[in-house]
Amino acid sequence: MSTAPLSHAFLILFKRDLTLAYRKRAEIVNPLLFFVLVTAMFPLGIGADPAQLRDIGPGIIWVAALLAALLSLETIFRSDFEDGSLEQLLLCPHPLSILMLAKVAAHWVTTGLPLLLVAPLLAVLLDLPEEARSTLLITLALGTPVLSLVGTIGVALTVGLRRGGMILSLLVLPLYVPVLIFAASAVTTAGAGLPVSAHLFLLTALLALAVSLSPAATAAALRISLS
């Protein structure tokens, strides 16, 4: 037997998914637009009082990021499921959890990472204090991978379903609560000029937990969905 080593398998799939995303690069913009649009709806809905926006800005941005992550996540397995390459991944001689981690990583790089790029713009729109802006970026960098990792379990459970999208949000949103709480309150706390290391440690702990547990759960879920 001479199959490629683990890290190699991870990289091959990671690279393939990045290549595929690059060939459809027009679609990378969609979650970004969604993120900006949802955020822009709030001042229109509640009024443009700067003080009020500053108060609820962290929450708004994080809820919008949550929804953008969730909506883009829905597509992580769709084309692989439709063209049959998902079952080929299931049957290839590598631990499925490593392959799932590669898929999530590639997906996050193409959908989660761009959110970080527009977040400063949104911080300006909602008049977040200077000190809160860097914290916003750090929380997004730590928090959105958790959203991807946890959400992928839900996508794996709903992959063959016709109306998977609606059910996906029912399954996944309650699990997103801790990330939302820690991340949004970190930004608020930073805005008040207080230290946020506790929040960031907690987010890092969540990330470590999600990286170590969720690929295995995703793999198990996928095996059940495709059986």
Add this chain to the structure above:
Amino acid sequence: MLRFFHQLASPKYFYNLSGRLIPWIAVACVGFLLVGLYDGLVDAPTDYQQGDSYRIIFIHVPAAWMSLFIYMVMAGAGAIGLIWHMKLAEVMVVSCAPIGAAFTFLALVTGSIWGKPMWGTWWVWDARLTSELILLFLYLGIMALNNAVEDKRTAARATSILAIVGVVNIPIIHYSVEWWNTLHQGPTVTKFDAPSIDTQMLIPLLVMAVAFKLYFVLSLLMRARVEVLQRERNTQWVRELAEQQT
């Protein structure tokens, strides 16, 4: 012991055994319920602060305990079903979810009714109520997934995974909500946990908790029996059973 479990896993054996157990559990459940309600609503002393309105805790607190307990049972059954491919455990997972959701809903409603005289409003984002609300969402997600997947076995196994993922998350959610609540502490202070509770109040509370547990076992067995019959409807023993009935 192992043989007993193996037997229990056989749907037919389970069906017959549970059929014999159900009347006894039902009697015990009603007994505990009557004693608990009488003790709690009539016998227990009036609270010096809250008057008689506190008496809803004899429903609210056991229901809240049950809501978590059932989730644990469900996730445990899910793990057993996934690891040992035990069909009966899968049936249990599917049967647990609606009962757990009902208890969670009951805890939410009674909490909100209790809150009305205390807070002057039906809903306050109190840490425990919020946790309970998210727990309800978790239950509803599990039920939605189970309904959405066509093949019953696949559905039960997918549901088991979700239950296990949920059980890992529940402590984190609970902790984060508590933390969130202390950060955003509003003008109200939670009165749910009295610092010390009178024995005369504690006893009916525990009796009610036992009654609720018995009710859970009762309804779980009844649901599981129906589910077993549906799943095994093409087997010899279910056909024979149906012929006997007619």
Add this chain to the structure above:
Amino acid sequence: MSSSSPAAALDAENLTCIRDDRTLFSGLSFRVESGQALVVSGRNGSGKTTLLRTLSGMRMPDEGAIRWCGDDIYRLGSDYNASTAYVGHRDGNKLDLTPLENLAFVRSLGDPHPDLQPAQALATVDLAGFEDVATRNLSAGQQRRLALARLLITRAPLWILDEPFTSLDTHGIAIVEELAHNHLVNGGMLVVTSHHMVNLDSSAVIHLNLSA
């Protein structure tokens, strides 16, 4: 594991599969040895695809066991996966990659054939000249042939093919039949469902009719 290993055999013991409360087949036993092909027939909905997915390891049998060289395939895990190549109803090609990229990807994740490069595999299924076209732009038959080219680039001795001739013309069918023939002559194994008559040396073929 080389494809000519003499002990290589696929055993099914007492397989039962139930789908949506319906027993598709039960008590199914057979043995496929090196150089043999199992041709599965049966009406629509008789469980041909389910049987193949079960044999591939994607779906657990509700009862019974599948053994590869004497070991349960669920114990073997990825060792079994390295010994099998599966082509299902869906081709499994990424439409936004070129045929060459598709094959290179499969090759690098599997147990690669030491001699045969992806370009040669493409030539074997008569797709030479299409190396750098997006797979999306190939015809359905060409995409099917690309899927079947996957069989060549790993050393997997057991091929599991679900309706391999779908959307192939007579020329394509002849190519695939020759691939299958060569594979069996070289000591490989084949499990195949097909509505066409599969044109193979009859002494090497085991027939299994699920509707019988």
